[in-house]
Amino acid sequence: MPKLLKDIKNLVRGLGITGKHLGRHAITIQYPEEKWTMPERSRGIVVLLSDKETGELNCTSCMLCMRACPTGAIRIDAPRGEDKKRRLISFVVDNGICCFCGLCEEACNFCAIKMATKYEFSTVNKDDLVWDMRKLQEMGRDVDYVDTRKKKPARADVAGPAGPASSSEKKPPADGQPGPDGAGQDPKTEGEA
Amino acid sequence: MSWPVAVGELHGVFRWLYGLLADTGLPQPWLDILTYTVLAAMVFGVLALIALYLVWWERKISAHIQQRFGPMRHGWHGWYQTVMDAVKLLLKEDVKIATRDRVIFFWAPVMCFVAAFLAYVAIPFGDGLIVADLNIGILYIMAVTTFTVISLLMAGWGSNNKYALLGGMRSAAQIVSYEVPMVASVLVVIIFVGSLSMVDIVRSQSGLVFNWFVFRLPFGPIAFATYIVAATAEVNRVPFDIPEAEQELVAGYNVEYSGMKFAMFFLAEFVNMFTVSAIGVTLFLGGWSGPFLPSWLWFLVKVLAVILLLMLFRWTYPRLRVDQLMEFAWKFLVPVTFANLILAALVKHLGWYW
């Protein structure tokens, strides 16, 4: 008999716990009318950043992001010209393969690639997920970023040390002004720490 | 009136409708048949609306218990979501297994729906709002709500699927087992009223709130509690919904149904829920009686409160295993309700109640 009363009391207690939620307001938001503000470090789609004044791409085709990507989602075609400088021809990111790890953003020393906080890019066609340089630049136009590149006069033969990929802050980039056609420096990437 | 079943005094709606249709000048038997047909259609319409409303109510209640919103898109807070769901189910392909038992497969959902609606002949929606005040009211309702068992077995057998058959048989066993404590709880009230007619039962609770049987009878609360538990099991709801739980292997009797046939089972479950709540309200909570507001509004409010309780059960408790379910019915509920009944009969005989 006492066990029965205890059981009934516990059953009613359970009802009370769910019942008291009936008086509370719901905590969900109605997407897409209301959208959550994403934290600024949120890793969304990959975008290419452009210089704030000139509007040109910051990318110097150093290929560090391509080397850092674990899934091979970034494909860069930047052959060297006769002056031994790389010219960026195509920069393709396959968002279907990208695993949103953020290693490309950490590897870049030139504030060229960033994971923006946008996340709405679903399509019905898988080929539409492969974004070329133009689309990446366009998606990155309204992305705000802190420009940490050190602007020095362009020097053709300096190769600076590559920044370590595991440090949190962006180390001062290799010297050299990124040119309008991406023909920048090719910093040595084989150096040991 | 010369019907084989003795009907109580002609009640409000019937009398009004009869008077209306008497102007058409039809001969006598046809006039009665026409009146009853129109009444049946009205009740059917009201119940269909109630079933749709209850589905929406369940989704909203479950959502707010879980601190989310539920349906929001179709209408204000999604009030016509169920209509759209019904339209969607109508448009779905009616998948028929080639090896089904054609007759039984087709008639099982029909049977379920019919069994659900038959009980509404004798349920009072308000003062005078009853189709026929049979003097065997509650007995008729108890008898007729058992027809759902036949439809479950038909559904299980007709699907030609051993899991559906198992689910159907389990469901049938559960309903039949829980009929016994349900009827025993109902009998407690009948003993004190002295009549099986639903209108008489409500009339004997009129007056103050404390005249309701749940408070008045010496064993009223126990009878009400056991009635609610048995009623939850009758309608196959958690914590007794093993036959239709997805997490079990045996997916239930309606696994092979799709489209409108499935909608029939689904809506019949909600109509059944309304039925058992309506019976509970009529027997224990005073039916339609209450001050100020119209009687049908009181009835609806009380039934919705009981349904809210059933929904809270569903969203709070885990489910019982099949053997535990049967054990609970036969080893706990049946002795308790019979003891309650015997004590109630003793009390009535000795005149110790108020």
Added chain:
Amino acid sequence: MDGLRTEEFVVNMGPHHPATHGVCRLMLTMDGERVMRIEPVIGYLHRSLEKICENRTYAQCIPILDRFEYVTSMSCNQAFALAAEKLAGIEVPERAEYLRVIMLELNRIASHLIFYGVTAMDIGALTPFLYGLREREGIIDLFEMTCGQRLTYNYIRIGGVSKDIPAQFVPQCRTVLSTIREKLHDYEGLLNENPIWLVRTKGVGYLAPEVAIAYGVSGPVLRASGVNYDIRRNDPYSIYDRFDFQVAVRPNGDCYDRYLVRLDEIKESIKIIEQALDGLPDGPISAKVSPNFKPPPGEVYSRVENSRGELGVYIQSDGGKKPLRVKTRGGSFNQLQALPVFGTGGLIADLVAIFATLDVIMPEVDR
């Protein structure tokens, strides 16, 4: 009844099933309603992660191994980072160690909240799932604020962690922890003493400690059978030996104790995180590791206490910048191995309860 012929039949609790967490196929041999034999068939989620890692540098292996056990991917990161640091002899700075512990324990709480919700859902109570996930949202928001992702974090790196916590992390973390502590009363009130819950989980699926040890079962399942073994205590890694916490152990090995052990662990994790937040030092968050990390040749095995048991990573290095062989070991594999031994004899409903309280995550089994 002697002449009655009965036969056992095989039923497939297929890869797609609401009650198997992930794609696990269980072939059940049933005698009537009782489960006589269980044969798990795995491999539906095999993604050859270990082979992929052989072609990636050490830094790139970390996001790959995030997906090894994605519910607690901080521990996967940690196990790999520990192994690589052991190989190369890297010393992790103090602040990084504290941050690692905070993230690991937060992830443990999040995983146990999912366990709570999913187990309750399998046994029939549908609301605790939403409640558990509501609290988990608070933790996931903390992770998103720090590293940017909600599920596969890529946060704990070789040498430390990748990003420092923002300014509002500590106060928000304390708020989240106090909310969880208060909601735990709700969770316990809803299920712990509920007679239906007790009758479904008490005495069901008894796992003897000898059987558990023989099959290599670890984690909360082992501790619910009475064996007091926790890698954080018995073989401490990182700075766990500095914190004061109890190891949650329960004597009976049934489903109810497996459920209770995890609720206890949530409380202990909250204690650890609060101690770590109080003692968080300043300093660098990572050691200097070159982008071309080349550990010396050798082999190492490192293990961490995951919310599912022992998560171990074995790395064999030949001195190059890609590992020669990476082998991962997850706790769910051993628990699934032990399931046919102790999961039989009950009804299917019991099997569903046992499988739910084992908290098996299929990617850990299949890799």
